Structures are given as C-alpha cells and as structure tokens.
Amino acid sequence: MPLVEFASGALLVTGAIFYVVGTVGLLRFPDIYTRLHALAKVDNLGLGCILAGLALQAESVAVALKLLLIWPLALLASAVIGYLIASRAAALGIKPWRQDKP
Numbered sequence: 001m002p003l004v005e006f007a008s009g010a011l012l013v014t015g016a017i018f019y020v021v022g023t024v025g026l027l028r029f030p031d032i033y034t035r036l037h038a039l040a041k042v043d044n045l046g047l048g049c050i051l052a053g054l055a056l057q058a059e060s061v062a063v064a065l066k067l068l069l070i071w072p073l074a075l076l077a078s079a080v081i082g083y084l085i086a087s088r089a090a091a092l093g094i095k096p097w098r099q100d101k102p
Contacts, residue, residue, distance in 0.1 A: 004056050011053030018046030031097035032089045040082045047074055 025038025051067050058064035 008053045008056040011049045011056070015046040015049030015051075015053060018042050018049060022046060032094060033086060033096050036082050036086055040078050044071075044075055044078055047071060 019042075022039055022042035025042060026035050029035045029038055048071050051071050055064040055067045058067060
C-alpha cells in the first residue's frame with residue numbers, strides 16, 4: 001500500500017517539523033509564558049501527527065487505537081502542567097514580557 005506509506009511518512013515528517021518549530025520557540029521567545037505557549041501548541045500538534053503516522057503503520061487496529069489514545073492523555077497532561085508552571089511563575093512575581101515602544 002504505497003498510499004498508506006506515503007501518508008504515514010508525510011505525517012511523521014510533519015510532526016518532526018512541528019517539534020523543530022517548538023524547539024526554536026523555546027529557545028527564541030523571551031519569557032516563560034511565551035515559551036509555554038509555543039511548547040503547548042506546537043508540540044501537541046507534532047505529537048498528534050507522529051502518532052497518526054505510526055497508527056497508519058500499526059499491525060492491528062488495537063495497536064493503532066492504543067497509539068491514538070496517547071494523544072488525548074498528553075493533551076491533558078500538557079494543559080495541567082502548563083497551568084501549574086504559569087501559576088507558579090505568577091506567584092513568584094514573574095511578569096509577562098512586554099515590548100518597549102519606541
């Protein structure tokens with residue numbers, strides 16, 4: 001099935017690109033809040049694409065469903081951890097970054 005192989009490969013490459021973009025955002029953004037935003041959005045999309053690509057290559061429907069079950073669990077964990085990190089940063093008095101206007 002060349003079409004399934006192509007779709008799987010495209011999803012895996014797309015997921016890897018999302019991870020690279022998330023890493024660049026982590027390194028380039030100025031404060032914890034913008035970094036959390038980059039990681040939460042982009043890495044979850046990357047994980048979804050990679051899991052969908054792997055599910056297409058799975059040997060059975062049960063394995064594919066187990067792979068796809070990882071994604072909502074990771075989305076939930078990412079939301080909770082992102083909230084906890086942002087709450088702790090706010091409690092420590094870390095202010096959001098603001099660009100100075102000339």
